[in-house]
């Protein structure tokens with residue numbers, strides 16, 4: 001359950017997880033696919049007092065709409081034709097005392113959203129075909145890789161449910177915005193994934209440079225897959241560019257060595273950064289263009305500028 005990374009964003013995330021784990025507050029985790037949302041949800045659970053009980057992950061996109069209600073809430077005997085004669089307990093009741101994780105929450109149908117909203121408001125539920133309410137003692141966490149606010153504004157997600165879920169919002173940033181975590185993740189996965197075949201795997205420095213220049217559209221999951229593949233197909237326990245080259249998608253590949261240097265774990269190189277700022281311009285337009293060139297957000301660029309000890313510069317005309 002280790003969350004690897006020392007970037008400011010990951011350190012802040014770890015701190016928030018620690019704090020929120022001590023409470024029963026509803027948490028909404030957002031981030032691109034493969035950034036580690038489920039890992040964050042599980043970390044909250046294992047650090048909470050509910051850790052000995054169930055972590056019930058429910059993929060809202062995977063259960064057919066027609067089965068969703070009975071799967072979640074269970075049903076009484078004879079609730080509908082085809083129902084099991086003894087009735088059935090639902091996933092929410094099974095999670096009693098533990099944590100319920102609504103994964104891909106944006107995929108919930110509007111009708112189910114209405115029912116879930118009621119449960120989230122009162123911590124009570126009804127089995128299908130029953131009139132009596134059952135108390136629920138669970139902690140709710142939801143995750144989405146689509147922007148839930150956008151879904152709400154489009155009318156695809158209930159407004160009231162959105163605000164019910166958005167109590168503690170956590171965002172897991174894409175890997176391309178925290179490239180300094182790449183070497184740590186590489187070491188971690190070489191260790192964990194190489195264990196079964198005796199360990200001691202290494203990565204060729206040229207491949208590491210390529211990893212730093214790549215934008216990782218599939219985020220940490222993609223990086224993990226690359227390492228797994230590399231371990232399988234490398235020679236002499238050394239992962240090389242040649243072994244992994246076919247896996248890189250050129251659309252996301254290499255923005256030049258400047259990006260590599262700026263993302264280096266030893267911190268940004270002030271001289272390189274100064275030169276780039278000179279070239280692109282110190283004003284907001286220039287910084288926006290530079291951030292795009294490097295494949296990082298404007299906020300990250302400002303952070304790098306601060307970390308390099310450079311002043312933010314005059315903002316000038318924009």
Ligand SMILES: Nc1ncnc2c1ncn2[C@@H]1O[C@H](COP(=O)(O)OP(=O)(O)OP(=O)(O)O)[C@@H](O)[C@H]1O
Nearest residue numbers: 002003004032033034035036037038039145220221
């Ligand atoms: N910071 C991290 N440290 C170690 N492992 C990580 C980290 N982030 C993600 N992983 C690993 O990467 C893989 C993908 O993470 P996870 O399944 O949590 O992503 P996700 O955000 O839920 O993706 P999706 O939106 O596609 O469901 C998992 O194997 C997870 O353990």
Ligand SMILES: [Mg+2]
Nearest residue numbers: 034037038103
């Ligand atoms: Mg997931």
